[in-house]
Amino acid sequence: MAKQKLLDIVDDSYLDKLMAALGGKENIQYSTHCLTRLRIVLADPEKLNEAEIKKMDGVKGTFTASGQFQIVYGTDVAKIYTKFAKKFGLSQLSKQDIKREVLKKENWFKKFLNYMSDIFIPIVPVLVSGGIILGIRNIFEANFNENYFMGFDANGDPILGWSMVGASQFINGLNAFLWIPAQACFWWLPVHICWSIFKKMGANEILGIIVGLTLLISPMLNVYEVFNSDGLGSLWIWDIVDQLEKQGKDVAFDWGFMQYPWKIAYTSQVIPAIGVGITGSYICLWITRVCPNVINQILIPTVTVLASYTLALFIIGPVGYIMGSAIGLAFQWALTNDVAKYIFAPLIGLFHAGLVITGMHHLLNAVMIQNVAQYGGDFVFMSVCAQAIGQGSAVLGWMILNRKDPKAKEVGSSAVVAAYLGVTEPALYGVNIKYLFPFIAGSIGSSISLFICVMAGVSAQAIGNGSWLGILSVQVNSKMEGVTTWGGTGYLWFAIANVLNASLSVTLAMIFGKMSVFKKFDPDYIPTAEDVKKLEAKKLAKENKKAAKTKVEKSAASI
Template sequence: MASNKQIAQSVIEALGGHENIQSVAHCATRLRVMVHDKDNVDVSSLEEVEKVKGAFYNSGQYQIIFGTGTVNNVYNEVVNLGVTGTSKSELKEDAKQQGNWFQRAIRTFGDVFVPIIPALVATGLFMGLRGLVLQEEILAWFGLTPESVPENFITLTQVLTDTAFIFLPALVAWSTFKVFGGNPTIGLVLGLMLVSPSLPNAWAVAGGDAEPMTFFGFIPVLGYQSSVLPAFIAGIVGAKLEKVVRKKVPEALDLVVTPFLVLLIMITLSLFAIGPVFHIVEQGIFEAMRFLLELPFGLSGLIIGFVNQIIVVTGVHHIFNFLEIQLLNNLGYNPFNPIITGAIAAQGGAALAVGLKTKGKKLRALSISSATSAFLGITEPAIFGVNLRYVRPFIMGLVGGGVSGFLASIMGLKATGMAITVLPGALLYLNGQLFGYFLINIVAVAVAFALTWMFGFNDNMLDKKE
């Protein structure tokens, strides 16, 4: 077995040597490398390095999958061998200049929403737990009925499940200011202003229980509880405005004048221009998504389930975060999650079939570990390390995802949250949907596994690849 130092040396050579490596960093599972010329990278040799579970080029970086723990040790050896190390945030700044404008925009979108997702995941789990404990069968164990549940308990659960979405604009504005180089605290206050209790509540307005304030006879002004796009655009404009103001204001007055002007100008713009315009845009996006999800005869699940992992390969899948937040905001549930969870499980099923069918020891170990990762909701090792290398397993995984998505749509499954899938995702279906959730995942794995076993892989393909 090769040492981590030998592995690091092999990685450097496959990447084109020291002179071709601009900088290197790592995340929890992957070594992330910026190179001067990606044509000088020997991807086949890179994938053959011991302990490498896959390698792919995305977001302006070569991302080499090692897994938790191993990646830290290999990174240290790479740096010890003279390669310039850098932080992941600095690497992101370099990577932002890579790719076309659309890829860069989606990457920035992801940078804004990824820090928010843990709070929304927790909220989704709280929703699932509330659905579980308020089921009649569960309450009966304690001699209770839904009508006899104490009001104080219901209020406590609402604090857990509603807070993140009520103040979502504050979270979005905070994160956007941070990504675009502004003061995150100013962004946070701006977002809180958008949901001020002094403004007509957005949910009350939507329900007909309140009317928006009208200015100049045609501009509606209201709160933006659980809205995303107005806060996102306001955050971008506000962060850029802050930079401009800070350059113009004397340093002695900066502490007082800059936040005063930024908040005054931005809340005016947000309530009278950005908010009304982008709220309409946001509603349009939501209605388009809802139309797709409500296609009859399970077509929505079939289409989304099939193409989901193709979109993941392109690296623009962060847009799904926004769409899922929209669904949870407007509907109170997430029909997108059960569709994509089958797509993820299916790629794991395809990789598992490769692992159990091949006689190659290294491919078997890689495939089985990659399948395990997919069953925990992370498909990158399975896709880039196994399925895409041989193409057919990836296609069979797409078919499994389509079949599973079709079944999820027909059954009408609805998650209580977002961002976790397959085995961990079961926590979002505790409100009486657990059987259906496990069924669609089993179908996804079974279809992809069977198709890959029969038509998607044999060791002749391995020989050609080797």
């Protein structure tokens, strides 16, 4: 349905029908919307008529998650919500207001997932933008032919390898120009994270930015460069300091009576930044609460910044670095070990879409960033791309099966486009989970895709667009230690893996959709007379088998 037509049909009668299906105004405790969904907290879920809502024009799917009943409308949802709230006099709360109310009833694990999600959601556009920029630079710097003779350098040594930066001065200059925004997106990530945490906690956001900057500013040494110097990749921070001292670099704060030996910046580090951000925001809130008004403009910023900075350098930074390294090392082992990769690569690809449903996929942002910083590349991002392509393609298979249904075209087309652009929620909630078989088909396709990527040595330079455009973030030849990219470059094998992913997901969805075992998951399915006969025959056979077993047991007992 076209955009204008959807908004046209949302008139008073449409809204009255929607409200009635929701159980009436008194059944709505809170309401808001996100990018594509109307989100409602119901007083009594038993009064909800979900089947009636699913039949309404413009509705692309419904589901309940995080204590909220959610109706998928697409990008028109903001205008629909405004009409809905205005007509019935509902308070237009923010998504954060709703979350706060709902989380009061959730367990600690769900609260943790939501907390991590809230931290990274505002930062994701920055990461995607930075990933695309780094992807372009990746292409510029890629060595497409290692044996190509480019000439001699200033020392008279031969220059081997053909790259765009070596072949064109314009590309070389453009590559250097693009490095500045790329650094702002990734090297200065602790600033983004601390700002996001302070904002979420209701602390002073400017102080959050300052606290993040204290992890980065010179003369502290850039830990990102440390990871890429001399092959250093130790888990222990004191090994890094020892290596830097051997290189003749100043790594200590000298106070005369003692030296603090870890004068390093936590560039691109996620776990230390989260720890410092949380600690700093609590310090800021505490000092704001207890500080007299007459000196609050002096005391609040001073205590917040100095206390956070001191704790960061002495405790949180080193501990956070070790924790982040351990997580990254676990994923690296699972996807690079000669034996483990055959087990974990397909399993991670298979269950990645399940992480999206639970919201746990936001935790992988930290893992991916950490892997790139410490190991020079990342395989987890390949799984992000694979699951989006697989789930979107499975919807395409479902659309082919239901090509005579105009509603299937309306719901499916927008879901496929969104998934192919890296947003899988419309596909998952609108189609795949509802009918189950497309979800399974897409998960199998993404499992095969990640397996091929890991075997072929296709690794990511940075986080980018998590779907087809993720190819821009692929390393031509993997820079991860012990990983060799198969002939033809990483671009070729990314394309092969995901064309196969898409083809397999479409095909499996069409096959699974015709299997009777999945029909019971279809909420719109009406059994035919033949189906009823089969079900009755199956039930009778089960009852006869049970009766025969009981008879045998009685005979055995009487002997």
